[in-house]
Amino acid sequence: MFDVPLSALVAQVxxxxxxxxxxxLMAIGLSLIFGLMTVVNFAHGxxxxxxxxxxxxxxxxxxxxxxxxxxxxLVVGTLGLLVExxxxxxxxxxxxxxxxxxxxxxxxxxxxxxxLLWGKIGLTVDPPxxxxxxxxxxxxxxxxxxxxxxxxxxxALVALWLFLExxxxxxxxxxxxxxxxxxxxxxxxxxxxxxxVFGIGIGMAGLAGVLAGPMRGVYAEMGVEIxxxxxxxxxxxxxxxxxxxxxxxxxxxxxVSLTTFFAPKLAEIVVFVVMAxxxxxxxxxxxxxxxxxx
Amino acid sequence: MxxxxxxxxxxxxxxxxxxPAVLRAQSKEPIRIGFPLPLTGTFxxxxxxxxxxxxxxxxxxxxxxxxxGRKLEVLFRDDELKPAVGAQxxxxxxxxxxxxxxxxxxxxxxxxxxxxxxxxxxxxxxxVSQSDEISAKPDTSPLTFHEALxxxxxxxxxxxxxxxxxxxxxxxxYADYAWGKQNNVVFNAAIAKLGGTVLGSTPYxxxxxxxxxxxxxxxxxxxxxxxxxxxxxxxxxxxxxAISFGLKKDAKIAQPLHFLYYTKEGGAEVxxxxxxxxxxxxxxxxxxxxxxxxxxxxxxRFNQPPDxxxxxxxxxxxxxxxxxxxxxxxxxxxxxxxxxxxxxxxHYKGKQWWRACDNKSFQDLWIIxxxxxxxxxxxxxxxxxxxxxxxxxxxxRTCAEKGHA
Numbered sequence: 001m002f003d004v005p006l007s008a009l010v011a012q013v014x015x016x017x018x019x020x021x022x023x024x025l026m027a028i029g030l031s032l033i034f035g036l037m038t039v040v041n042f043a044h045g046x047x048x049x050x051x052x053x054x055x056x057x058x059x060x061x062x063x064x065x066x067x068x069x070x071x072x073x074l075v076v077g078t079l080g081l082l083v084e085x086x087x088x089x090x091x092x093x094x095x096x097x098x099x100x101x102x103x104x105x106x107x108x109x110x111x112x113x114x115x116l117l118w119g120k121i122g123l124t125v126d127p128p129x130x131x132x133x134x135x136x137x138x139x140x141x142x143x144x145x146x147x148x149x150x151x152x153x154x155x156a157l158v159a160l161w162l163f164l165e166x167x168x169x170x171x172x173x174x175x176x177x178x179x180x181x182x183x184x185x186x187x188x189x190x191x192x193x194x195x196x197v198f199g200i201g202i203g204m205a206g207l208a209g210v211l212a213g214p215m216r217g218v219y220a221e222m223g224v225e226i227x228x229x230x231x232x233x234x235x236x237x238x239x240x241x242x243x244x245x246x247x248x249x250x251x252x253x254x255x256v257s258l259t260t261f262f263a264p265k266l267a268e269i270v271v272f273v274v275m276a277x278x279x280x281x282x283x284x285x286x287x288x289x290x291x292x293x294x
Numbered sequence: 295m296x297x298x299x300x301x302x303x304x305x306x307x308x309x310x311x312x313x314p315a316v317l318r319a320q321s322k323e324p325i326r327i328g329f330p331l332p333l334t335g336t337f338x339x340x341x342x343x344x345x346x347x348x349x350x351x352x353x354x355x356x357x358x359x360x361x362x363g364r365k366l367e368v369l370f371r372d373d374e375l376k377p378a379v380g381a382q383x384x385x386x387x388x389x390x391x392x393x394x395x396x397x398x399x400x401x402x403x404x405x406x407x408x409x410x411x412x413x414x415x416x417x418x419x420x421x422v423s424q425s426d427e428i429s430a431k432p433d434t435s436p437l438t439f440h441e442a443l444x445x446x447x448x449x450x451x452x453x454x455x456x457x458x459x460x461x462x463x464x465x466x467x468y469a470d471y472a473w474g475k476q477n478n479v480v481f482n483a484a485i486a487k488l489g490g491t492v493l494g495s496t497p498y499x500x501x502x503x504x505x506x507x508x509x510x511x512x513x514x515x516x517x518x519x520x521x522x523x524x525x526x527x528x529x530x531x532x533x534x535x536a537i538s539f540g541l542k543k544d545a546k547i548a549q550p551l552h553f554l555y556y557t558k559e560g561g562a563e564v565x566x567x568x569x570x571x572x573x574x575x576x577x578x579x580x581x582x583x584x585x586x587x588x589x590x591x592x593x594x595r596f597n598q599p600p601d602x603x604x605x606x607x608x609x610x611x612x613x614x615x616x617x618x619x620x621x622x623x624x625x626x627x628x629x630x631x632x633x634x635x636x637x638x639x640x641h642y643k644g645k646q647w648w649r650a651c652d653n654k655s656f657q658d659l660w661i662i663x664x665x666x667x668x669x670x671x672x673x674x675x676x677x678x679x680x681x682x683x684x685x686x687x688x689x690x691r692t693c694a695e696k697g698h699a
Contacts, residue, residue, distance in 0.1 A: 011510035018506060120338040122527040124559050127538075134540040140510055141540030216503045217531045221335065225502055260507035264496045265470070267507070 007139035012261045013254060014137070018146045018215075020253020021153035025208035026226060027233040027245040028160070029201030035240025036177045036197050038096055039088060043103040045227030046110035047202045051076045051209025052218040053114055056123050065128035069152075073207040080202025084195050092194075107223070114220050122219030149211050156207060157246065160200070164242075173197060177240065232275045238288020248286060324360075324367035325624055327614055328387030329398040329607075330408055335375035336501040336526035337400050339555045340603050344400060344422060345370055346596050347604025351611035351641075354591070361615045362622065368611065369393060375501075377407035384411040394624045397610035399423045400603070402472035409438055418626040420613055422606035424448065424551075426476045429652040431697030437630050439653040441606050441613070445476035447659070447690050448550045448571050451683045452521070453484030455661050460546050460569060461518025462490045467508060467532070468523035470497035477523045477550050493517050498524075503531035509539045519546040529553065530560035537564065552662055554601040557676050565664040565676070573659050574605040574643055575677050588642035599674050605642055609655075612641045646685065651693035656685040 030044050055072040062068060083106065091098045126132065127145040134141040164170035176183045176190055184190055209222075216222065233252050237244025252271055260267040278285060329348055331341045352366045360366060369391055373380035380399065387393045388411065395418045399405030402425040409428060412419035413435045420439045427433045429440040456464070464485055468474040474497070482492045493515045496508045503524075512520065520541070524532040529549070536542055552570030576599035579589040588608070592600040617629035620636055630653075637647040646657040661681035670676055683689070690696075 005514065008510055008514045011514075012507065015506045015510060019504065115334065120334050121342065122336075122338070124530055132538070134538055140513060143535075143538035145538060146506065215506075215531070215535065217527060219336075219527055221501065257507040260496075261511055264498070264508065268499055 008261070009258075011137075011140040011142075012257050014140070014142060015146075016254035016257030017250065018149050018253070019256055020250035021150055022208050022212055022226075023229060023233050023252055024246050024249030025153055025156060025204050025211070026230045027237065027249045028157070028242055029204040030230055031234050031237065031240055031242060031245040032197055033201040034234065035242075036173065037088075037092075037194050039099040039103070039198075040096065041103050041201070042100060042227065043083070043107040043110065044202075044205050044230060045223030045225075046107035047076055047080065047205040047223070048209040048212070048226055049114065049218075049220065049223035050079070050110060051206030052125070052213035052222060053118055053123070053209075054206070055210040055213055056118070056125050056218050059125060069207075069210060072210045073203045076206025076209070077199045077203025080206075081195055081199040083202070084198035088198070089191070089194075107227075111220050111224070118220075120220070122217050125213040125218055127214040145214060149215070152207075152211060156204065160204075160242075169193070169196070229271060232271050234285075236275055236278045236285055238285030240289070241285065241287035244285055244287030322364050324365040325395075325614075325618060326391060326393040327366065327368045327611065328384060328391065328393035328396040329368050329370045330373040330380050330383045330387070330396070330404075331370065331398045331400050332375040332404065333370075333372040336528060337375060338527070339559075340526060340553060340601070341400050343555065343601040344398070344603040344607040346592070347600065347607030347609075348397065348611050349607075350592055350595055350604070351608045351615075353595070355611070355615050361618050366611065366615060368397075370398075373399070373404050373408070375401055375404060377404050380404040381407040381411050384408045385415075388412070388415045388417055393417070395419070395614050395626065395629070397422065397607070397614060402427075402476070406433060406472070409433060409435075412437065416626060418614070418617070418629050420610040422603070422610050424473050426480075426691070427472070429654040429696065430691070434652060434696075436653070437626050439613070439630070439633065439648065439655070441610050441655045443571075443573050443657070443659060444654075444690065445473060445550070446480050449477045449480040450484045450689055451659060451661070452548055452550055452569075452571050453481055453488060453490075455571075455681055455683075456519060456521070456548055456569070457485065457488045457490050460548055463516075463518045464490060464492045464521055465512050465515060465517040465519075465545075466492060466495040466521045466523065467505070467512070468495065468497055468521075469500040469525055469528060471500045473525065474500065474523045477521075481521055481523075481550075498528075501526070501528065503528045503535075505532050505535045506539070509535065509541060513539060513541055513544065517545050519548055522547055522549050524549070525551070527556075529556045530564065533560060533564050533568070551602070552664070552677065553603075554599070554674065554676065557664055558674065562665060562667040562670045562676060566666045568664050569661065569680075570663075571659050571661055571683075572602050572677075573657055574600070574602045575660065575662055575679065576600055576674065577662075577677050577679055578643060578660070581679075582643055584640060585643045609639075609641050609646070613639060649687055649690075649693070651698040652696055654690065656687055656690075658685050659683045 033039050033041050054075050055068050058068040058072050131145040131148050134143050233248045237248030256267050259270045333341050352368050356365050371383040373383055396412050397420045399408045399421050400423050405421050405423040418437045420441050421428050422441050424442045424444050426444050426446050466478050468478040478495050485492050548569035552572050557565045576589045578585040617633045620632035621628040646655050660679050662677040663680050
């Protein structure tokens with residue numbers, strides 16, 4: 001079992017990076033929304049799925065993968081804005097269970113809605129021609145498209161970081177996640193900030209869906225599977241912690257990839273084992289602040 | 295109205311109200327067949343095809359006057375690819391809709407749940423899903439019939455063909471559920487028996503088409519060929535990922551089954567040169583008169599040629615109809631006995647028969663390979679039929695091996 005060439009392990013780590021990248025894009029939005037709004041967004045997976053479907057249709061309309069890559073997350077993010085403004089906003093100040101139930105119901109409705117609009121049978125999206133080949137990395141052949149996914153993920157994270165750290169709106173978001181009452185006392189309209197944050201989080205889920213489509217295909221149930229893993233990532237990383245979402249997301253991608261290599265049967269369970277251990281040793285998660293999720 | 299006339303009419307009306315059963319029998323209620331199938335989920339496209347085959351059979355039979363003067367009626371229900379839902383829908387069909395028979399099921403694990411319900415209700419069930427267990431003890435019953443191929447037959451056939459024509463060193467990727475696991479076990483045993491090697495087997499969860507973590511390991515093992523047990527909607531993503539990792543250049547790929555609709559969706563560029571088995575493909579119309587009639591009727595009705603599983607649906611309905619006609623009854627036991635006594639049938643592609651011990655259908659199967667994009671004929675001519683494996687009870691486990699005395 002341990003007689004494994006180093007190159008195979010490196011290849012496995014590289015593969016895990018892509019799995020982790022998609023999880024990070026998903027988990028960071030989930031964590032952002034929870035951290036600021038204490039909304040556990042169960043519909044996050046459904047927006048990921050919607051991203052892939054919207055990309056399928058936009059690709060048909062625009063014939064351009066690059067336009068789709070930019071437009072589809074915007075479309076999904078805009079839908080996110082509407083959901084916050086029309087549905088979730090009514091539930092602020094009530095028990096955190098209420099938005100959880102609302103978004104859970106929303107996710108079921110979205111899955112059925114997508115089946116009505118696009119059909120029950122899954123769809124296929126191709127990566128653009130420039131990205132569809134494999135490149136020899138020395139230790140393995142690696143799909144160019146997956147390298148591209150790593151790059152887009154990194155770029156999206158850097159953009160988000162710059163936005164949160166270097167802009168005034170980012171400053172208010174950070175302040176709001178620490179002490180919403182104080183920010184309101186300073187006369188700032190947090191409702192608009194929450195609207196924006198929800199839209200950004202949902203847009204990132206949409207982006208993850210757009211990126212995943214050409215790798216995994218587009219099907220109505222795709223969000224149901226990933227949402228569980230994303231919750232695991234958020235819990236392991238620490239609810240509300242962005243750094244936690246990144247580290248835990250990449251960690252989970254690597255753990256799944258390496259477990260698949262050594263013991264594929266365990267790959268499905270191992271993420272939950274890790275979550276259980278983290279919860280026992282550090283109940284607030286790797287980067288979480290104690291008390292935030294209580 | 296005269297007094298006498300009034301009395302007679304009223305009396306007749308009262309009699310009818312008092313004997314609804316008589317009324318029903320006289321008005322020739324349709325024979326009802328329950329048909330659970332996964333219209334949503336990974337197998338949605340195959341289920342849609344299966345449904346069309348059953349629909350076509352019902353329409354053809356009813357157009358000829360039905361069975362024993364009664365129409366057939368099929369009630370399709372979505373089992374959502376979940377055993378619990380399959381069981382619930384079947385129970386509803388039997389208890390509320392009073393169906394006389396059940397045909398259907400498509401995924402091996404859901405079909406077992408359907409079978410539990412039909413066994414409990416003592417209804418004849420014709421399964422149209424691939425499974426080794428459905429026709430073996432302890433799961434089977436005298437009322438359980440199995441129309442489809444099974445993993446033993448398919449994977450033994452593919453192993454034999456593969457060792458002669460494709461390669462000696464194999465790697466198996468399989469969906470980790472009943473059908474996938476059975477194919478893996480059978481293929482491993484068959485390759486070993488034929489003197490080949492299976493370098494490794496990797497399971498993945500059905501309906502979760504992310505294979506990248508499996509691929510570097512397979513690539514490093516350098517197999518001659520990969521046996522890809524990646525059914526339903528996992529099929530296209532598996533091949534695309536294998537290609538994107540450069541795997542298709544290094545190894546040949548074979549599948550237990552080929553499906554026309556997935557091959558069409560993925561395209562000949564992705565599927566070119568991939569081997570698989572099938573119990574039916576529309577190209578058979580070029581050589582078999584029965585297949586020609588069936589393909590023409592199907593294409594006329596649905597504006598596209600049939601994929602493989604519509605044949606199972608077509609046969610399932612036809613065999614219920616034949617059994618009822620033979621037994622002159624809709625009693626499940628009587629129909630089952632009639633089918634066992636008159637084992638042979640031929641509805642769309644040549645002779646088939648029920649084996650007496652396990653109610654398993656035996657039928658020809660074909661090895662097919664996907665054409666290159668330049669060779670594809672028209673919109674749908676994707677397959678080259680490159681071999682035939684004639685129906686043979688020896689390809690399956692024996693009656694004794696399946697627990698039948």
